[in-house]
Amino acid sequence: RDAAGVLEPYLARPGKGVRPALFFIGCQLEKSSRISSKIIRLGLSLELLHTYLLIHDDIMDRGIERRGGKTLHLLFEAYHRDHRLIGDPVDYGRNMAILFGDFFASKAEEIWTEAIADWNLNPAVRRQFDRMKHEVYWGQYLDLAMPTYPKLPSERLIIQMMEQKTARYSFFWPLQIGYSIGARNIRQPSWLRDYSFALGVMYQLVDDLLDGLNVGSSPEKLRQSDIGERKVTLLVRCAYDLASRSDKKAILDYYHFKANDPKTIIQIMTKYDVEKHIRHKVEKYYQASLRA
Numbered sequence: 001r002d003a004a005g006v007l008e009p010y011l012a013r014p015g016k017g018v019r020p021a022l023f024f025i026g027c028q029l030e031k032s033s034r035i036s037s038k039i040i041r042l043g044l045s046l047e048l049l050h051t052y053l054l055i056h057d058d059i060m061d062r063g064i065e066r067r068g069g070k071t072l073h074l075l076f077e078a079y080h081r082d083h084r085l086i087g088d089p090v091d092y093g094r095n096m097a098i099l100f101g102d103f104f105a106s107k108a109e110e111i112w113t114e115a116i117a118d119w120n121l122n123p124a125v126r127r128q129f130d131r132m133k134h135e136v137y138w139g140q141y142l143d144l145a146m147p148t149y150p151k152l153p154s155e156r157l158i159i160q161m162m163e164q165k166t167a168r169y170s171f172f173w174p175l176q177i178g179y180s181i182g183a184r185n186i187r188q189p190s191w192l193r194d195y196s197f198a199l200g201v202m203y204q205l206v207d208d209l210l211d212g213l214n215v216g217s218s219p220e221k222l223r224q225s226d227i228g229e230r231k232v233t234l235l236v237r238c239a240y241d242l243a244s245r246s247d248k249k250a251i252l253d254y255y256h257f258k259a260n261d262p263k264t265i266i267q268i269m270t271k272y273d274v275e276k277h278i279r280h281k282v283e284k285y286y287q288a289s290l291r292a
Helices: 002-012 018-027 037-061 072-082 089-118 123-148 155-182 192-212 219-224 234-242 245-255 263-271 274-291
Strands: none
Touching: 002 072, 002 089, 018 037, 018 155, 037 072, 037 089, 037 123, 037 155, 072 089, 089 123, 123 155, 155 192, 155 234, 192 234, 192 274, 234 245, 234 263, 234 274, 245 263, 263 274
16 A cells, blocks of 8 residues: 555656557558557556666666656655654665566566467567567666776767667567567568667667757756756767867766766757757658658
């Protein structure tokens, strides 16, 4: 009952629902048909998996806000303080969030176990779901590891991370898994890989733009941004490639913890009009998605 009081308002926050929506679209690519309750449950499994990933991502990033409210570990931390429980509230909040993130992942897995056992679903589709998980974990690894590299990661490596963490996880696999179920055929449509790659990279670039260049004057918002967390996005790589020798040094000093003011990175991005260059890339990937 105590956990439910924390979880219910957290889960009630509206999300975009991109992955279930694309999964339902994939189910109807070959032929339009009614979305059954079984298909809806599989769509729910994608949202449960995503909830688990967001909870753990917020812990790794020490995030404070998710979907317009506090992150789950901070909600449990506040619950500990409000109810004057024994022990460290920070440990309690983190541990409870890890636990319930794992719980949501297990519920996602349970739906797929049920689908294979009771719905006569092709086991190859379950393997597609498993591969999607493996790829997003690898993308998250790159996202966490790249800031630790002695040299700033290349554009190619950053795009590889974006492909694994966003393009394939959020676009390719939901559409592919839905298609495999709806068409009863696990083959990959010829257009799907190029389309989802271009759309996913474009989506991530827009997200990075909104995060990196719209932090305003709020110190807390800047601290919680990708730049404040020293994440190496394509905006940072673009700024580095355009920068003078002294500005290149300033970027590396910040990402190597020799300097601590993220405003320096914002100023360098503004100086070299990084937004214009990234918007050009957004348009390029958008046109590529249309051609696919």
